[in-house]
Amino acid sequence: MAIINLKKKEVQAKIVYYGPGRGGKTTNLEYIYKKFRSRIQTEMVTIKTHGDRTLFFDFLPIEIGKIKGYDIRIQLYTVPGQVKYESTRRLVLRGVDGIVFVADSLAVRRKENVLSLKSLADNLASYKKSILEIPLVFQYNKRDLLEEGIPLLPVEWLEKDLNSKLQVPSFEASALKGPNVVQTMKKIIILTIDSLRKDLT
Amino acid sequence: MAQQRDEDNFRSQVEDRLDHLFQEDAPDGAEEQVGLVEHPLKNLKAVLLSIDWEITDSTMDSLLNEIKNVEYVYSEDKILLTFLQLLGSIGRYVKANKGRAHPEATRVINSVYEALEKVALTEGMSRPEKEKMLLEEVAKFKKLKEQVVLRKAEKKEPEVVEVSPAPPAPSPEPSPERERIPATGIPAREEPEPEPRAEARFAAPHEAFAYALEEIKDVIRAEFRALRAEIKLWRESK
Numbered sequence: 156m157a158i159i160n161l162k163k164k165e166v167q168a169k170i171v172y173y174g175p176g177r178g179g180k181t182t183n184l185e186y187i188y189k190k191f192r193s194r195i196q197t198e199m200v201t202i203k204t205h206g207d208r209t210l211f212f213d214f215l216p217i218e219i220g221k222i223k224g225y226d227i228r229i230q231l232y233t234v235p236g237q238v239k240y241e242s243t244r245r246l247v248l249r250g251v252d253g254i255v256f257v258a259d260s261l262a263v264r265r266k267e268n269v270l271s272l273k274s275l276a277d278n279l280a281s282y283k284k285s286i287l288e289i290p291l292v293f294q295y296n297k298r299d300l301l302e303e304g305i306p307l308l309p310v311e312w313l314e315k316d317l318n319s320k321l322q323v324p325s326f327e328a329s330a331l332k333g334p335n336v337v338q339t340m341k342k343i344i345i346l347t348i349d350s351l352r353k354d355l356t
Numbered sequence: 357m358a359q360q361r362d363e364d365n366f367r368s369q370v371e372d373r374l375d376h377l378f379q380e381d382a383p384d385g386a387e388e389q390v391g392l393v394e395h396p397l398k399n400l401k402a403v404l405l406s407i408d409w410e411i412t413d414s415t416m417d418s419l420l421n422e423i424k425n426v427e428y429v430y431s432e433d434k435i436l437l438t439f440l441q442l443l444g445s446i447g448r449y450v451k452a453n454k455g456r457a458h459p460e461a462t463r464v465i466n467s468v469y470e471a472l473e474k475v476a477l478t479e480g481m482s483r484p485e486k487e488k489m490l491l492e493e494v495a496k497f498k499k500l501k502e503q504v505v506l507r508k509a510e511k512k513e514p515e516v517v518e519v520s521p522a523p524p525a526p527s528p529e530p531s532p533e534r535e536r537i538p539a540t541g542i543p544a545r546e547e548p549e550p551e552p553r554a555e556a557r558f559a560a561p562h563e564a565f566a567y568a569l570e571e572i573k574d575v576i577r578a579e580f581r582a583l584r585a586e587i588k589l590w591r592e593s594k
Binding site: 194195217222240243305306337340344345349 | 366371373377571572
């Protein structure tokens with residue numbers, strides 16, 4: 156749940172990057188942090204294991220500035236993607252206001268995407284939130300690998316598997332190289348702030 | 357009507373602010389990637405990318421099969437063949453130990469593959485340059501082997517150590533014979549990826565937090581074990 160301080164005119168929203176392990180959630184945040192470090196002027200916090208995997212979460216706060224007199228702050232989080240960290244994922248989702256689901260485009264990861272989306276819906280339900288109502292954006296990551304001849308899931312399949320019921324915005328992206336990483340983030344921030352707007356008036 | 361205008365105004369303010377904050381420079385275009393579209397390494401790369409810490413027999417079998425295929429293609433190139441033997445060696449170790457494999461193993465496997473790809477795809481790379489890259493990867497492989505042995509000694513748990521003689525360099529010969537020695541004489545157990553603790557699924561928030569803490573503690577313990585092993589190695593090398 157966003158923190159809205161009407162007296163101080165501050166709004167803090169929490170956006171979580173969710174998805175299967177090795178899908179590129181941390182890479183999304185790292186790209187944003189490296190590319191815009193001088194402008195966002197905050198530090199990214201990341202806790203990795205010895206094998207370079209996200210242990211608890213990554214955290215990147217972003218100051219958007221004043222809009223309609225409110226200081227808007229966005230907190231971007233990732234969850235650990237590995238199957239065994241289910242309870243950690245659920246904890247990170249507490250108080251979430253918007254979600255980017257980073258799907259892995261590799262053909263061999265089709266099942267993992269579907270299972271991860273199901274776990275997202277279940278975990279949201281444990282906080283009495285519906286995946287059908289929360290601001291959500293899909294990112295189909297690793298599309299750059301197509302140029303290298305790596306078998307990827309066609310976007311139509313990804314849409315059918317993941318987005319046929321939800322019908323939310325989706326982006327083909329490459330977190331490693333950058334295309335649509337920023338667009339994904341902008342979209343989820345706009346949707347999230349939009350959903351909070353009614354509380355600000 | 358006024359409310360709609362207000363909403364539109366608010367949204368456009370947010371969009372303007374985000375555009376200003378995250379305006380991207382022109383694409384660099386500097387990095388030119390060599391395509392793998394019809395290259396013998398294409399499938400190997402695809403399989404490697406599919407390997408996660410959620411390692412299964414089928415993904416590891418695909419990797420080992422693909423390595424064999426590429427070994428056949430490069431049977432006349434001793435340098436590339438040695439790279440592939442390194443990959444095969446680590447691949448078999450990871451397959452045997454799965455989740456209990458040393459965390460460094462995937463990093464080394466990726467590093468060896470990256471070097472292999474560079475050597476295979478870079479036109480005009482001299483033999484000494486190729487050998488230098490190979491030597492670096494052989495050194496990483498040897499270090500990994502030491503770490504595995506150390507960790508095994510510390511844990512005193514059965515772990516299959518794939519002992520394959522490090523390829524001689526700078527003119528390495530293929531080493532087809534590999535010795536597969538169970539560290540304690542007991543074959544490694546097939547250990548499935550740990551499932552999320554069942555009781556945590558339905559736990560109250562404070563209980564879920566406790567389970568999450570336990571998960572973190574487990575990983576921190578493993579990290580410390582790996583660090584201790586590395587410090588020991590470092591001390592011995594001094």
